[in-house]
Amino acid sequence: MGFLHLFIVNKSGGLILHRSLSSAAPQIGTNEWLRIGSTFHSLHAIAAEASPVKLPNNKNSNGAQDGIEQIEGGGVILKCLQTRTGIKFVITAEPGTSDLDTVLREIYVLYSDCALKDPFYELEMPIRCELFTNSVDSLMKRVVAGEVMMR
Protein backbone atom coordinates (compact mmCIF):
# COMPACT_ATOMS: atom_id res chain seq x y z
CA MET A 1 0.00 0.00 0.00
CA GLY A 2 1.56 3.28 -1.03
CA PHE A 3 -0.51 6.06 0.42
CA LEU A 4 1.24 9.41 0.19
CA HIS A 5 -0.73 12.48 1.22
CA LEU A 6 -4.13 13.65 2.26
CA PHE A 7 -5.33 17.17 1.80
CA ILE A 8 -8.68 18.81 2.38
CA VAL A 9 -9.97 21.93 0.63
CA ASN A 10 -12.89 23.98 1.89
CA LYS A 11 -15.74 25.48 -0.12
CA SER A 12 -13.83 28.61 -1.01
CA GLY A 13 -10.70 26.81 -2.14
CA GLY A 14 -8.73 27.24 1.07
CA LEU A 15 -6.58 24.38 2.28
CA ILE A 16 -7.73 23.24 5.70
CA LEU A 17 -5.57 20.20 6.17
CA HIS A 18 -2.58 18.45 4.71
CA ARG A 19 -1.10 15.33 6.16
CA SER A 20 1.49 12.73 5.23
CA LEU A 21 0.00 9.29 5.29
CA SER A 22 3.25 7.38 5.37
CA SER A 23 6.94 7.91 5.80
CA ALA A 24 7.40 7.41 2.06
CA ALA A 25 5.51 10.62 1.35
CA PRO A 26 7.74 13.43 0.07
CA GLN A 27 8.07 16.52 2.24
CA ILE A 28 6.08 19.46 0.90
CA GLY A 29 6.36 22.93 2.41
CA THR A 30 3.35 24.80 3.81
CA ASN A 31 3.29 27.46 1.11
CA GLU A 32 3.55 24.76 -1.51
CA TRP A 33 0.56 23.07 0.09
CA LEU A 34 -1.51 26.22 0.00
CA ARG A 35 -0.75 26.57 -3.69
CA ILE A 36 -1.64 22.94 -4.32
CA GLY A 37 -4.94 23.38 -2.51
CA SER A 38 -6.11 26.43 -4.38
CA THR A 39 -4.78 25.23 -7.73
CA PHE A 40 -6.60 21.95 -7.39
CA HIS A 41 -9.77 23.75 -6.38
CA SER A 42 -9.68 25.84 -9.55
CA LEU A 43 -8.75 22.94 -11.80
CA HIS A 44 -11.58 20.91 -10.36
CA ALA A 45 -14.07 23.56 -11.34
CA ILE A 46 -12.56 24.24 -14.77
CA ALA A 47 -12.49 20.55 -15.59
CA ALA A 48 -16.27 20.38 -15.52
CA GLU A 49 -16.41 23.20 -18.03
CA ALA A 50 -13.72 21.75 -20.24
CA SER A 51 -15.18 18.29 -20.19
CA PRO A 52 -16.69 17.10 -23.47
CA VAL A 53 -19.48 15.53 -21.47
CA LYS A 54 -21.34 18.10 -19.47
CA LEU A 55 -23.70 16.85 -16.76
CA PRO A 56 -26.92 18.72 -16.10
CA ASN A 57 -26.05 21.67 -13.88
CA ASN A 58 -22.59 20.20 -13.40
CA LYS A 59 -23.89 17.84 -10.77
CA ASN A 60 -22.52 14.33 -10.68
CA SER A 61 -24.43 11.26 -9.57
CA ASN A 62 -23.86 12.15 -5.93
CA GLY A 63 -25.46 15.52 -6.33
CA ALA A 64 -22.06 17.08 -5.81
CA GLN A 65 -20.33 19.56 -8.05
CA ASP A 66 -18.81 17.69 -11.01
CA GLY A 67 -15.08 17.93 -11.46
CA ILE A 68 -11.83 16.04 -11.28
CA GLU A 69 -12.30 12.68 -9.64
CA GLN A 70 -9.01 11.06 -10.45
CA ILE A 71 -5.65 11.97 -11.91
CA GLU A 72 -3.24 9.25 -12.91
CA GLY A 73 0.37 10.08 -13.46
CA GLY A 74 3.42 7.93 -14.06
CA GLY A 75 4.28 7.68 -10.41
CA VAL A 76 1.20 8.82 -8.61
CA ILE A 77 -2.57 8.56 -8.44
CA LEU A 78 -4.65 11.38 -7.07
CA LYS A 79 -8.25 10.77 -6.04
CA CYS A 80 -10.77 13.36 -5.01
CA LEU A 81 -14.03 13.08 -3.13
CA GLN A 82 -16.16 16.16 -3.65
CA THR A 83 -18.92 16.29 -1.08
CA ARG A 84 -22.37 17.65 -1.66
CA THR A 85 -21.55 20.35 0.83
CA GLY A 86 -18.61 21.56 -1.24
CA ILE A 87 -15.58 20.14 0.58
CA LYS A 88 -12.88 18.23 -1.26
CA PHE A 89 -11.05 15.32 0.30
CA VAL A 90 -8.01 14.51 -1.83
CA ILE A 91 -5.62 11.63 -1.46
CA THR A 92 -2.44 10.82 -3.34
CA ALA A 93 -0.89 7.37 -3.55
CA GLU A 94 1.50 5.21 -5.52
CA PRO A 95 -0.05 3.46 -8.51
CA GLY A 96 -1.57 0.14 -7.61
CA THR A 97 -2.76 1.24 -4.20
CA SER A 98 -6.25 -0.03 -3.65
CA ASP A 99 -9.16 1.16 -1.54
CA LEU A 100 -8.61 4.84 -2.26
CA ASP A 101 -12.36 5.44 -2.54
CA THR A 102 -13.12 3.65 0.71
CA VAL A 103 -10.41 5.52 2.54
CA LEU A 104 -11.72 8.87 1.29
CA ARG A 105 -15.24 8.06 2.40
CA GLU A 106 -14.06 6.93 5.82
CA ILE A 107 -12.07 10.13 6.18
CA TYR A 108 -15.21 12.13 5.37
CA VAL A 109 -16.97 10.29 8.21
CA LEU A 110 -14.06 11.01 10.56
CA TYR A 111 -14.26 14.68 9.58
CA SER A 112 -17.96 14.74 10.43
CA ASP A 113 -17.28 13.10 13.80
CA CYS A 114 -13.99 14.59 14.95
CA ALA A 115 -13.93 18.06 13.47
CA LEU A 116 -17.57 19.05 13.16
CA LYS A 117 -18.42 18.06 16.73
CA ASP A 118 -15.44 19.81 18.25
CA PRO A 119 -16.63 23.03 19.91
CA PHE A 120 -13.21 24.53 19.27
CA TYR A 121 -13.28 23.93 15.53
CA GLU A 122 -14.54 26.74 13.35
CA LEU A 123 -16.04 25.73 10.02
CA GLU A 124 -13.90 26.34 6.94
CA MET A 125 -10.83 27.02 9.07
CA PRO A 126 -7.65 24.88 9.17
CA ILE A 127 -8.32 21.70 11.10
CA ARG A 128 -6.29 21.50 14.27
CA CYS A 129 -8.32 18.82 15.99
CA GLU A 130 -5.97 16.29 17.49
CA LEU A 131 -8.75 13.73 17.53
CA PHE A 132 -9.17 14.02 13.77
CA THR A 133 -5.50 13.59 12.94
CA ASN A 134 -5.16 10.71 15.42
CA SER A 135 -8.19 9.02 13.92
CA VAL A 136 -6.86 9.43 10.39
CA ASP A 137 -3.53 7.92 11.44
CA SER A 138 -5.35 5.06 13.11
CA LEU A 139 -7.43 4.50 9.98
CA MET A 140 -4.32 4.37 7.80
CA LYS A 141 -2.72 1.83 10.14
CA ARG A 142 -5.75 -0.41 9.85
CA VAL A 143 -5.89 -0.05 6.07
CA VAL A 144 -2.23 -0.90 5.69
CA ALA A 145 -2.68 -3.89 7.99
CA GLY A 146 -5.31 -5.09 5.57
CA GLU A 147 -8.18 -4.95 8.00
CA VAL A 148 -11.52 -4.87 6.23
CA MET A 149 -13.41 -1.71 7.07
CA MET A 150 -16.94 -2.55 7.97
CA ARG A 151 -19.23 0.06 9.38
Add this chain to the structure above:
Amino acid sequence: MSSKMQASQAGQALWSKMPKANAELFALTYGSLVTELVRDYEDPIEVNAQLDRIGHSIGVRCVDELLSKADVAGMGLATQCQNLRDTAEVVAKVGFKMFLGVQAEVGGFSQDQRSFSIYLQDNPLATFVELPAAGDEQYNGDDLRKLKYSNLYCGVIRGALEQVNLKVECNIVRDTLKGDEVNEIRVELKEVLADGAGDDYKEE
Protein backbone atom coordinates in the same frame (compact mmCIF):
# COMPACT_ATOMS: atom_id res chain seq x y z
CA MET B 1 -43.94 5.36 -2.81
CA SER B 2 -40.55 3.81 -3.36
CA SER B 3 -38.58 6.82 -2.21
CA LYS B 4 -40.50 6.84 1.07
CA MET B 5 -39.66 3.19 1.70
CA GLN B 6 -36.00 3.70 1.08
CA ALA B 7 -35.75 6.78 3.27
CA SER B 8 -37.37 4.96 6.23
CA GLN B 9 -35.14 1.96 5.82
CA ALA B 10 -32.07 4.14 5.46
CA GLY B 11 -33.06 6.04 8.58
CA GLN B 12 -33.56 2.88 10.59
CA ALA B 13 -30.29 1.36 9.38
CA LEU B 14 -28.28 4.47 10.15
CA TRP B 15 -29.92 4.84 13.57
CA SER B 16 -28.98 1.29 14.51
CA LYS B 17 -25.32 2.01 13.79
CA MET B 18 -25.13 5.26 15.72
CA PRO B 19 -23.55 5.15 19.17
CA LYS B 20 -26.23 6.16 21.64
CA ALA B 21 -26.61 8.61 24.49
CA ASN B 22 -29.20 8.82 27.21
CA ALA B 23 -32.21 10.80 26.00
CA GLU B 24 -32.78 12.43 29.37
CA LEU B 25 -29.20 13.65 29.60
CA PHE B 26 -29.75 15.12 26.14
CA ALA B 27 -32.99 16.84 27.14
CA LEU B 28 -31.54 18.14 30.39
CA THR B 29 -28.46 19.49 28.62
CA TYR B 30 -30.64 21.34 26.13
CA GLY B 31 -32.72 22.57 29.05
CA SER B 32 -29.59 23.92 30.68
CA LEU B 33 -28.81 25.85 27.49
CA VAL B 34 -32.33 27.25 27.20
CA THR B 35 -32.33 28.30 30.86
CA GLU B 36 -29.06 30.11 30.37
CA LEU B 37 -30.41 31.89 27.30
CA VAL B 38 -33.55 32.96 29.14
CA ARG B 39 -31.38 34.27 31.96
CA ASP B 40 -29.09 36.19 29.60
CA TYR B 41 -31.59 37.51 27.07
CA GLU B 42 -34.83 37.70 29.08
CA ASP B 43 -37.03 38.56 26.09
CA PRO B 44 -38.47 35.26 24.78
CA ILE B 45 -38.46 36.54 21.21
CA GLU B 46 -34.73 37.13 21.46
CA VAL B 47 -34.25 33.68 22.97
CA ASN B 48 -36.13 32.16 20.03
CA ALA B 49 -33.71 33.92 17.67
CA GLN B 50 -30.75 32.55 19.61
CA LEU B 51 -32.15 29.03 19.50
CA ASP B 52 -32.56 29.38 15.76
CA ARG B 53 -28.97 30.61 15.42
CA ILE B 54 -27.64 27.74 17.53
CA GLY B 55 -29.76 25.28 15.56
CA HIS B 56 -28.31 26.67 12.36
CA SER B 57 -24.80 26.05 13.68
CA ILE B 58 -25.74 22.43 14.35
CA GLY B 59 -27.55 22.07 11.03
CA VAL B 60 -24.59 23.05 8.88
CA ARG B 61 -22.56 20.38 10.66
CA CYS B 62 -24.91 17.43 10.99
CA VAL B 63 -25.68 17.32 7.29
CA ASP B 64 -22.12 16.16 6.52
CA GLU B 65 -22.52 13.40 9.07
CA LEU B 66 -25.74 12.24 7.45
CA LEU B 67 -24.27 12.35 3.95
CA SER B 68 -20.97 10.70 4.83
CA LYS B 69 -22.47 7.89 6.88
CA ALA B 70 -25.20 7.22 4.34
CA ASP B 71 -22.53 7.09 1.67
CA VAL B 72 -20.36 4.62 3.56
CA ALA B 73 -23.42 2.45 4.14
CA GLY B 74 -23.97 2.43 0.40
CA MET B 75 -27.28 4.25 0.43
CA GLY B 76 -27.83 6.25 -2.72
CA LEU B 77 -29.46 9.08 -0.83
CA ALA B 78 -28.16 11.86 -2.97
CA THR B 79 -29.56 10.36 -6.15
CA GLN B 80 -32.95 10.23 -4.51
CA CYS B 81 -33.29 13.89 -3.87
CA GLN B 82 -34.69 14.93 -7.19
CA ASN B 83 -37.20 17.34 -5.80
CA LEU B 84 -38.32 19.00 -2.59
CA ARG B 85 -40.60 16.12 -1.70
CA ASP B 86 -37.71 13.66 -1.67
CA THR B 87 -35.61 16.08 0.32
CA ALA B 88 -38.41 16.41 2.85
CA GLU B 89 -38.56 12.63 3.22
CA VAL B 90 -34.82 12.45 3.83
CA VAL B 91 -34.93 15.20 6.45
CA ALA B 92 -37.79 13.55 8.29
CA LYS B 93 -37.15 9.84 7.83
CA VAL B 94 -33.37 9.80 7.78
CA GLY B 95 -32.31 12.95 9.61
CA PHE B 96 -34.70 12.92 12.55
CA LYS B 97 -34.44 9.16 12.82
CA MET B 98 -30.69 8.74 12.81
CA PHE B 99 -29.98 11.59 15.18
CA LEU B 100 -32.95 11.48 17.51
CA GLY B 101 -34.36 8.00 17.06
CA VAL B 102 -37.84 9.40 16.46
CA GLN B 103 -40.42 8.86 13.78
CA ALA B 104 -41.11 12.06 11.95
CA GLU B 105 -43.71 12.36 9.20
CA VAL B 106 -43.90 14.61 6.17
CA GLY B 107 -47.04 16.11 4.79
CA GLY B 108 -49.02 19.22 4.09
CA PHE B 109 -47.41 19.97 0.74
CA SER B 110 -48.59 23.25 -0.69
CA GLN B 111 -50.08 23.58 -4.18
CA ASP B 112 -46.85 24.89 -5.62
CA GLN B 113 -44.91 22.11 -3.88
CA ARG B 114 -42.61 24.66 -2.30
CA SER B 115 -43.61 24.14 1.29
CA PHE B 116 -44.29 21.20 3.55
CA SER B 117 -44.61 20.24 7.17
CA ILE B 118 -42.71 17.88 9.37
CA TYR B 119 -44.74 16.28 12.14
CA LEU B 120 -43.17 15.05 15.36
CA GLN B 121 -45.11 13.20 17.99
CA ASP B 122 -42.25 12.62 20.39
CA ASN B 123 -40.06 15.62 21.02
CA PRO B 124 -36.80 14.56 22.65
CA LEU B 125 -35.84 18.16 23.37
CA ALA B 126 -38.85 18.76 25.54
CA THR B 127 -38.90 15.80 27.91
CA PHE B 128 -39.78 17.06 31.40
CA VAL B 129 -40.58 20.53 30.09
CA GLU B 130 -43.60 22.57 30.92
CA LEU B 131 -43.93 26.22 30.07
CA PRO B 132 -45.05 28.41 32.92
CA ALA B 133 -48.57 29.77 32.63
CA ALA B 134 -48.99 33.31 31.32
CA GLY B 135 -48.64 35.95 33.96
CA ASP B 136 -46.38 33.90 36.16
CA GLU B 137 -44.83 36.56 38.36
CA GLN B 138 -41.57 34.74 38.76
CA TYR B 139 -40.51 35.78 35.31
CA ASN B 140 -41.16 39.48 35.73
CA GLY B 141 -44.05 39.52 33.34
CA ASP B 142 -42.06 38.10 30.42
CA ASP B 143 -44.54 35.88 28.79
CA LEU B 144 -42.61 32.66 28.51
CA ARG B 145 -45.43 31.23 26.50
CA LYS B 146 -43.96 33.24 23.65
CA LEU B 147 -40.88 31.04 23.94
CA LYS B 148 -40.52 28.54 21.12
CA TYR B 149 -38.77 25.95 23.20
CA SER B 150 -37.96 23.69 20.25
CA ASN B 151 -36.96 26.46 17.88
CA LEU B 152 -33.63 24.70 17.61
CA TYR B 153 -35.18 22.37 15.03
CA CYS B 154 -35.98 25.28 12.74
CA GLY B 155 -32.38 26.40 12.76
CA VAL B 156 -31.11 22.86 12.24
CA ILE B 157 -33.29 22.29 9.18
CA ARG B 158 -32.45 25.71 7.78
CA GLY B 159 -28.70 25.21 8.27
CA ALA B 160 -28.65 21.67 6.92
CA LEU B 161 -30.57 22.53 3.76
CA GLU B 162 -28.47 25.63 3.23
CA GLN B 163 -25.42 23.39 2.96
CA VAL B 164 -27.03 21.63 0.03
CA ASN B 165 -27.98 24.92 -1.55
CA LEU B 166 -31.61 25.16 -0.52
CA LYS B 167 -32.58 28.36 1.22
CA VAL B 168 -35.61 27.70 3.43
CA GLU B 169 -37.59 29.33 6.17
CA CYS B 170 -38.85 27.22 9.04
CA ASN B 171 -41.42 27.88 11.69
CA ILE B 172 -42.92 25.94 14.52
CA VAL B 173 -46.65 26.13 13.90
CA ARG B 174 -47.88 23.61 16.43
CA ASP B 175 -46.25 22.75 19.73
CA THR B 176 -47.25 20.05 22.21
CA LEU B 177 -45.80 22.24 24.95
CA LYS B 178 -48.56 24.70 24.16
CA GLY B 179 -51.29 22.11 24.20
CA ASP B 180 -51.34 21.00 20.57
CA GLU B 181 -51.61 17.28 19.83
CA VAL B 182 -48.54 17.20 17.63
CA ASN B 183 -45.42 19.23 16.95
CA GLU B 184 -45.47 20.71 13.46
CA ILE B 185 -42.59 22.45 11.74
CA ARG B 186 -43.47 24.29 8.55
CA VAL B 187 -40.68 24.47 5.96
CA GLU B 188 -40.87 26.82 3.01
CA LEU B 189 -38.43 26.83 0.11
CA LYS B 190 -37.34 30.38 -0.61
CA GLU B 191 -34.63 29.94 -3.15
CA VAL B 192 -32.41 27.38 -4.73
CA LEU B 193 -28.97 28.91 -4.35
CA ALA B 194 -26.41 29.37 -7.10
CA ASP B 195 -24.25 26.28 -7.51
CA GLY B 196 -27.50 24.68 -6.65
CA ALA B 197 -29.53 22.14 -8.49
CA GLY B 198 -31.40 24.71 -10.55
CA ASP B 199 -33.33 22.83 -13.22
CA ASP B 200 -33.34 19.62 -11.18
CA TYR B 201 -35.84 21.13 -8.85
CA LYS B 202 -38.87 21.35 -11.00
CA GLU B 203 -41.99 22.70 -9.51
CA GLU B 204 -44.34 19.81 -10.05
Add this chain to the structure above:
Amino acid sequence: MSRSSSNNILDRPLGRVGGRSTDTTFVSLSAFAYIYSELVQYHQSRAASVSELERRLESAGYGVGLKVLEMTAYRTKEMKREIRLMSILHFVSSSVWKSLFGRSADSLERSIDHADEYMIIDYEPIASTFVSVPTDLGQLSADAYVSGIIAGVLDGAGFAARVTAHNVKLEEGERQGGGSGSGGGAGGNAVPGIPPRKNKAVFLVKFSPEVLSRDAALER
Protein backbone atom coordinates in the same frame (compact mmCIF):
# COMPACT_ATOMS: atom_id res chain seq x y z
CA MET C 1 -52.78 25.39 37.18
CA SER C 2 -54.80 26.53 34.27
CA ARG C 3 -54.36 23.35 32.27
CA SER C 4 -56.53 20.25 32.38
CA SER C 5 -55.33 17.68 34.85
CA SER C 6 -54.76 14.99 32.23
CA ASN C 7 -52.07 17.16 30.69
CA ASN C 8 -50.54 18.17 34.00
CA ILE C 9 -46.87 17.33 33.89
CA LEU C 10 -46.88 16.44 37.56
CA ASP C 11 -49.44 13.73 36.94
CA ARG C 12 -47.61 12.11 34.09
CA PRO C 13 -45.67 8.94 34.83
CA LEU C 14 -42.01 9.47 35.41
CA GLY C 15 -41.21 6.34 33.49
CA ARG C 16 -39.42 6.52 30.18
CA VAL C 17 -40.65 9.04 27.67
CA GLY C 18 -44.03 8.02 26.28
CA GLY C 19 -43.30 4.47 27.30
CA ARG C 20 -43.87 3.61 23.67
CA SER C 21 -40.71 1.98 22.49
CA THR C 22 -37.25 1.49 23.88
CA ASP C 23 -35.92 3.73 21.13
CA THR C 24 -37.23 6.79 22.90
CA THR C 25 -34.91 6.31 25.83
CA PHE C 26 -31.96 7.08 23.62
CA VAL C 27 -30.86 9.66 21.16
CA SER C 28 -27.69 9.39 19.11
CA LEU C 29 -24.42 10.28 20.78
CA SER C 30 -24.04 12.78 17.94
CA ALA C 31 -27.16 14.66 18.98
CA PHE C 32 -25.82 15.00 22.51
CA ALA C 33 -22.42 16.00 21.17
CA TYR C 34 -23.86 18.78 18.98
CA ILE C 35 -25.92 20.24 21.82
CA TYR C 36 -22.99 20.01 24.20
CA SER C 37 -20.68 21.58 21.64
CA GLU C 38 -23.05 24.53 21.34
CA LEU C 39 -23.28 24.81 25.13
CA VAL C 40 -19.49 24.98 25.34
CA GLN C 41 -19.27 27.53 22.54
CA TYR C 42 -21.96 29.67 24.16
CA HIS C 43 -20.18 29.73 27.49
CA GLN C 44 -16.80 30.24 25.89
CA SER C 45 -18.06 33.40 24.17
CA ARG C 46 -18.96 34.79 27.59
CA ALA C 47 -15.98 33.61 29.58
CA ALA C 48 -12.93 35.79 30.02
CA SER C 49 -10.62 32.95 31.00
CA VAL C 50 -10.23 29.20 30.89
CA SER C 51 -11.11 28.85 34.55
CA GLU C 52 -14.23 30.95 34.06
CA LEU C 53 -15.28 28.69 31.20
CA GLU C 54 -14.79 25.68 33.43
CA ARG C 55 -16.85 27.27 36.20
CA ARG C 56 -19.62 28.12 33.77
CA LEU C 57 -19.74 24.55 32.50
CA GLU C 58 -19.81 23.28 36.08
CA SER C 59 -22.70 25.64 36.82
CA ALA C 60 -24.52 24.44 33.76
CA GLY C 61 -24.27 20.91 35.08
CA TYR C 62 -25.25 21.73 38.64
CA GLY C 63 -28.94 22.28 37.94
CA VAL C 64 -29.01 19.11 35.91
CA GLY C 65 -27.45 17.26 38.84
CA LEU C 66 -30.20 18.34 41.22
CA LYS C 67 -32.78 16.93 38.83
CA VAL C 68 -30.83 13.78 38.15
CA LEU C 69 -30.62 13.07 41.88
CA GLU C 70 -34.39 13.12 42.23
CA MET C 71 -35.00 11.07 39.12
CA THR C 72 -32.42 8.44 39.84
CA ALA C 73 -33.33 8.08 43.50
CA TYR C 74 -36.99 7.67 42.58
CA ARG C 75 -36.31 5.15 39.86
CA THR C 76 -33.94 2.97 41.81
CA LYS C 77 -36.62 2.91 44.49
CA GLU C 78 -34.26 4.15 47.12
CA MET C 79 -36.62 4.33 50.03
CA LYS C 80 -34.10 5.67 52.44
CA ARG C 81 -32.09 8.79 51.93
CA GLU C 82 -28.37 8.12 51.90
CA ILE C 83 -26.72 9.60 54.93
CA ARG C 84 -23.30 8.01 54.75
CA LEU C 85 -20.54 9.38 52.59
CA MET C 86 -19.49 6.07 51.04
CA SER C 87 -23.12 5.26 50.24
CA ILE C 88 -23.69 8.49 48.40
CA LEU C 89 -20.45 8.03 46.49
CA HIS C 90 -21.54 4.54 45.49
CA PHE C 91 -24.90 5.91 44.49
CA VAL C 92 -23.19 8.42 42.22
CA SER C 93 -20.61 6.10 40.72
CA SER C 94 -23.06 3.32 40.00
CA SER C 95 -26.74 4.39 39.93
CA VAL C 96 -26.29 7.91 38.64
CA TRP C 97 -23.60 6.87 36.20
CA LYS C 98 -25.78 4.03 34.89
CA SER C 99 -28.71 6.36 34.57
CA LEU C 100 -26.79 8.96 32.59
CA PHE C 101 -24.15 6.97 30.76
CA GLY C 102 -25.50 3.44 30.60
CA ARG C 103 -22.76 1.90 32.74
CA SER C 104 -21.12 2.29 36.13
CA ALA C 105 -18.10 4.52 36.57
CA ASP C 106 -14.88 2.64 36.03
CA SER C 107 -13.51 3.23 39.46
CA LEU C 108 -14.14 4.98 42.76
CA GLU C 109 -11.03 5.77 44.73
CA ARG C 110 -10.07 7.51 47.88
CA SER C 111 -7.19 9.96 47.88
CA ILE C 112 -4.16 8.83 49.82
CA ASP C 113 -3.01 12.34 50.60
CA HIS C 114 -6.26 14.08 51.47
CA ALA C 115 -8.94 12.63 53.73
CA ASP C 116 -11.60 14.83 52.17
CA GLU C 117 -10.91 13.84 48.57
CA TYR C 118 -12.30 11.03 46.50
CA MET C 119 -11.98 10.27 42.78
CA ILE C 120 -14.50 8.91 40.32
CA ILE C 121 -12.80 7.60 37.21
CA ASP C 122 -14.26 7.29 33.76
CA TYR C 123 -12.28 5.92 30.82
CA GLU C 124 -14.78 7.10 28.21
CA PRO C 125 -16.27 10.31 29.54
CA ILE C 126 -19.09 11.15 27.20
CA ALA C 127 -18.93 14.93 27.16
CA SER C 128 -15.39 15.06 25.84
CA THR C 129 -15.79 12.29 23.24
CA PHE C 130 -15.32 14.55 20.24
CA VAL C 131 -13.56 17.47 21.83
CA SER C 132 -9.99 18.42 20.98
CA VAL C 133 -8.88 21.07 23.44
CA PRO C 134 -6.50 23.50 21.72
CA THR C 135 -3.13 23.97 23.38
CA ASP C 136 -3.85 27.57 24.28
CA LEU C 137 -6.65 26.44 26.55
CA GLY C 138 -4.19 24.43 28.57
CA GLN C 139 -5.67 22.07 31.09
CA LEU C 140 -9.33 22.74 30.33
CA SER C 141 -11.39 19.66 30.85
CA ALA C 142 -14.37 19.38 28.57
CA ASP C 143 -15.94 17.14 31.19
CA ALA C 144 -16.39 20.09 33.57
CA TYR C 145 -20.12 19.88 32.82
CA VAL C 146 -20.22 16.39 34.30
CA SER C 147 -18.41 17.55 37.44
CA GLY C 148 -21.18 20.09 37.77
CA ILE C 149 -23.75 17.32 37.53
CA ILE C 150 -21.96 15.34 40.24
CA ALA C 151 -21.76 18.43 42.44
CA GLY C 152 -25.49 18.97 41.97
CA VAL C 153 -26.29 15.39 42.94
CA LEU C 154 -24.07 15.51 46.01
CA ASP C 155 -25.21 18.91 47.16
CA GLY C 156 -28.84 18.00 46.62
CA ALA C 157 -28.34 14.93 48.77
CA GLY C 158 -26.81 16.99 51.53
CA PHE C 159 -23.15 16.29 50.82
CA ALA C 160 -21.73 19.63 49.73
CA ALA C 161 -18.58 19.15 47.69
CA ARG C 162 -16.39 20.88 45.19
CA VAL C 163 -16.05 18.66 42.12
CA THR C 164 -13.53 19.25 39.37
CA ALA C 165 -12.67 17.29 36.23
CA HIS C 166 -9.13 16.38 35.25
CA ASN C 167 -7.56 14.65 32.27
CA VAL C 168 -5.04 12.12 33.45
CA LYS C 169 -2.82 10.08 31.20
CA LEU C 170 -3.54 6.38 31.28
CA GLU C 171 -0.84 4.12 32.62
CA GLU C 172 0.49 1.23 30.58
CA GLY C 173 -2.07 -1.54 30.51
CA GLU C 174 -4.39 0.31 32.84
CA ARG C 175 -7.58 -0.42 30.92
CA GLN C 176 -8.88 -3.94 31.23
CA GLY C 177 -8.82 -5.90 27.99
CA GLY C 178 -9.55 -2.94 25.77
CA GLY C 179 -6.36 -3.36 23.79
CA SER C 180 -8.02 -4.28 20.54
CA GLY C 181 -9.28 -0.77 20.23
CA SER C 182 -12.91 -1.75 20.43
CA GLY C 183 -13.20 -0.09 23.79
CA GLY C 184 -13.43 -3.37 25.70
CA GLY C 185 -15.69 -3.08 28.71
CA ALA C 186 -16.71 0.42 27.85
CA GLY C 187 -17.75 -0.69 24.37
CA GLY C 188 -21.09 1.00 24.73
CA ASN C 189 -19.55 4.40 24.31
CA ALA C 190 -16.76 3.59 21.92
CA VAL C 191 -17.19 5.30 18.58
CA PRO C 192 -16.22 3.29 15.51
CA GLY C 193 -13.16 4.68 13.82
CA ILE C 194 -11.97 6.71 16.76
CA PRO C 195 -8.93 5.21 18.49
CA PRO C 196 -9.05 4.42 22.22
CA ARG C 197 -8.28 7.35 24.44
CA LYS C 198 -4.93 7.97 25.99
CA ASN C 199 -6.42 9.88 28.89
CA LYS C 200 -9.00 9.11 31.50
CA ALA C 201 -11.31 11.57 33.22
CA VAL C 202 -10.79 11.86 36.95
CA PHE C 203 -13.59 13.62 38.80
CA LEU C 204 -12.08 14.91 41.98
CA VAL C 205 -14.62 15.25 44.77
CA LYS C 206 -13.56 17.40 47.68
CA PHE C 207 -16.14 17.29 50.45
CA SER C 208 -16.66 20.26 52.72
CA PRO C 209 -15.47 19.93 56.32
CA GLU C 210 -19.00 19.76 57.81
CA VAL C 211 -19.79 16.75 55.65
CA LEU C 212 -16.70 14.93 56.86
CA SER C 213 -17.22 15.67 60.51
CA ARG C 214 -20.87 14.69 60.24
CA ASP C 215 -19.90 11.40 58.62
CA ALA C 216 -17.24 10.78 61.27
CA ALA C 217 -19.83 11.40 63.98
CA LEU C 218 -22.13 8.82 62.41
CA GLU C 219 -19.29 6.35 62.53
CA ARG C 220 -19.48 6.20 66.27
